[in-house]
Amino acid sequence: MDMLYTSAFWVALAQIMVVNIMLSGDNAVVIALASRSLPPKQQKMAILFGSGAAILLRIVLTFLRSCSWNYRI
Secondary structure, eight states, rough: OOGGGGGHHHHHHHHHHHHHHHHHHHHHHHHHHHHSSSSSSHHHHHHHHHHHHHHHHHHHHHHHHHHHHOOOO
């Protein structure tokens, strides 16, 4: 709990948030470009599934990365 009072923690948290915002914007652009030629109903489904897959992948990859910190490569 003491780590909440260090500046290093808050700088690292801010960096993670900035990267997350940038990746979210990039995902939105890619999904929009990929679904722009679809009919409106399929467009909504593509956006929904694309966004869901992007969020799921980010969670899974973050988890895998946090687990890998315990191992030396």
